[in-house]
Amino acid sequence: METNEDALRPTAQQARAALAETEQVRASVAALSATPWPRWFAITLTLYIAAIPPVYGGMLASPGWLLPHLAWGVIMVVMTAAYLVLLTVAGMNWRKKTGVALRFDVLPRRATVPLGIGLPALLVGSALAFRASREPLWLFAASAIGAAVSIAFHLAFVRMHRKTS
Template sequence: MTDGDWLLPRPAWMATLLTITALYAALLSVATKAWRERTGVALRLDVLPKRATLPLMIGLPLLLIGGPYAFGATGRPAWLIATSLLGAAVSVGFHLAFVRLHRRTA
């Protein structure tokens, strides 16, 4: 996997990383709209404690971008697998905590 013929050039990696991050933001906006239409309540991140939302808003994009960079530097695909799984687990956990909090306040 670390063969030079297999790896993407740096500009292609950057385009891929930016596309993935933009897609993540777009999915959040779609989820926000769907939540508002289904419940009639705006999806508000300010109701969650800052100690949870701030690390998520900063850490998740860094995690999703850091994995491919670590893979490029080390050539070990375990970085991609680990950061993908961790990112998915963090996203699902945050979603479940948010839904539980909104159910309590509704």
């Protein structure tokens, strides 16, 4: 083993190359973190979003709509529990596959903030509009719009990931 002090210190060129490599690794990790959910989970998420308005509308309907209120509540609890289990499985599989945890903070805020505000407003607002008007068209329109938004965001994140990788 060399004890020469100069052999232990990198040259300026080696140091710059190491820094560039570190930045490249950071960019790669950020790109992997921004990668969209697996396709099966994107489909599950889309179906979940599409199911929320009719189920929530059924829970809020006065009097009971198609099913008793308790049945709608049980459906919502089961549906949400299944979604959370699948979310956990998707996250664990992604981490096992890539070594990187799924993160939301690397996604562009100009897309996630409107989604975080608009989608809940759409889903809950349609149920409230249904309760006020007793017109189920509100629920089915919100389901279709929610599913379209889910698919559009998935495709946008796929495109974003392809640009960064």
